[in-house]
Amino acid sequence: MGAFDPIITYEKGTYIETDTGNKVSRKATIIGATNIILGGKSIIQTGSILRGDLRRSTAGQHVVITMGRYCLIGEGSIVRPPGKMYKGSFTFYPLRISDFVHIGPNCIVEAASIGSGVEIGKNCIIGKFVIIKDLAVILPDTVLPEGTVVPSMSIWSGNPGKLIDTLPETYQETMEAKCKSYYQRFRAA
Amino acid sequence: MSRTGAPPSKITAHSTSIICQDTDLRGDITISEGCVVHPKATILALGGAIVIEKNCVIEEGTIIVNRNTGIMSMGDNNHFMVGCRVEAISVGNWNTFQPRSTVSSNIIITDHCTFSAGTTLLPSPTLQEGEVETIPPYTVIYGVNSERRKWDGTGQSTEQNLREKHIEYLREIVPK
Numbered sequence: 579m580g581a582f583d584p585i586i587t588y589e590k591g592t593y594i595e596t597d598t599g600n601k602v603s604r605k606a607t608i609i610g611a612t613n614i615i616l617g618g619k620s621i622i623q624t625g626s627i628l629r630g631d632l633r634r635s636t637a638g639q640h641v642v643i644t645m646g647r648y649c650l651i652g653e654g655s656i657v658r659p660p661g662k663m664y665k666g667s668f669t670f671y672p673l674r675i676s677d678f679v680h681i682g683p684n685c686i687v688e689a690a691s692i693g694s695g696v697e698i699g700k701n702c703i704i705g706k707f708v709i710i711k712d713l714a715v716i717l718p719d720t721v722l723p724e725g726t727v728v729p730s731m732s733i734w735s736g737n738p739g740k741l742i743d744t745l746p747e748t749y750q751e752t753m754e755a756k757c758k759s760y761y762q763r764f765r766a767a
Numbered sequence: 768m769s770r771t772g773a774p775p776s777k778i779t780a781h782s783t784s785i786i787c788q789d790t791d792l793r794g795d796i797t798i799s800e801g802c803v804v805h806p807k808a809t810i811l812a813l814g815g816a817i818v819i820e821k822n823c824v825i826e827e828g829t830i831i832v833n834r835n836t837g838i839m840s841m842g843d844n845n846h847f848m849v850g851c852r853v854e855a856i857s858v859g860n861w862n863t864f865q866p867r868s869t870v871s872s873n874i875i876i877t878d879h880c881t882f883s884a885g886t887t888l889l890p891s892p893t894l895q896e897g898e899v900e901t902i903p904p905y906t907v908i909y910g911v912n913s914e915r916r917k918w919d920g921t922g923q924s925t926e927q928n929l930r931e932k933h934i935e936y937l938r939e940i941v942p943k
Contacts, residue, residue, distance in 0.1 A: 631941065633940060635936065656827055656850065668933050686828075721911075736911070
């Protein structure tokens with residue numbers, strides 16, 4: 579987060595930039611885009627897969643994936659909503675991702691909700707219906723089994739994921755600054 | 768690196784199965800009724816044929832490869848979750864391959880097994896060259912070291928019910 583951090587470039591034309599400032603790679607697979615809402619200034623990198631087609635069983639328009647501002651979905655990550663039986667019928671539940679969430683490369687995310695300021699390392703597997711509260715850190719290569727609840731300001735790691743440490747209160751400013759700085763440094767070559 | 772030509776694709780799919788666009792299917796593949804193949808799944812019948820029985824769900828990022836010359840058969844009602852990689856010689860029924868699990872070749876999988884997220888299944892180290900290991904039914908492979916234990920079958924009928932309802936739902940909503 580210094581003034582001299584390296585800029586991260588992409589080839590011009592490989593990313594689409596929307597008017598709200600979202601940068602979406604052309605090589606990202608977005609299925610069911612009408613059901614996906616991106617907050618502004620988010621980045622969806624190459625090779626990622628967002629399944630907006632796995633929606634609820636009730637009729638009408640439904641948002642499947644909501645994302646906040648300054649989010650990052652790393653290369654090759656797969657984000658899909660979790661599904662289960664409810665009152666005798668199977669349905670998918672919406673996935674809510676808050677602001678300032680960084681999801682590393684090659685992750686598989688099937689959580690129910692992810693709070694703000696969360697950082698998910700690379701190669702993580704977040705199981706179905708996991709709830710990650712604000713400002714948590716999931717270290718790389720963690721596997722969170724189904725239904726895990728990750729409390730705020732905690733650090734998790736391992737397979738199966740376990741709480742290993744907690745974060746100081748100043749972490750919120752750190753994470754917000756990090757996400758904003760990443761977005762500003764991510765630009766066309 | 769020289770590469771032999773890709774085998775001619777011969778895909779036989781039953782009329783009630785759903786294969787999404789953007790899947791990579793190569794070689795001699797037979798897909799039976801009711802199967803759902805999500806986008807970005809890869810099925811490569813490089814050596815021999817692959818037969819997938821009814822009502823299997825193959826999610827994104829899965830890789831099913833057959834490098835041996837024999838026929839690789841996947842039983843019914845299996846669920847191949849996101850990112851798993853299966854090269855086993857044959858797979859039974861009602862198995863679950865959780866995200867990013869890996870099953871190497873030389874293994875025969877029977878029924879009702881579960882391969883947890885991120886596990887890797889290799890044959891036991893005492894196996895001779897060319898022999899094949901059979902995984903007994905109701906085995907669960909779990910943990911970072913891919914240990915095995917037996918499942919006593921609790922909740923089996925709920926799981927099966929869930930799986931059936933899941934696949935019915937997918938057939939309705941998945942983009943064809």
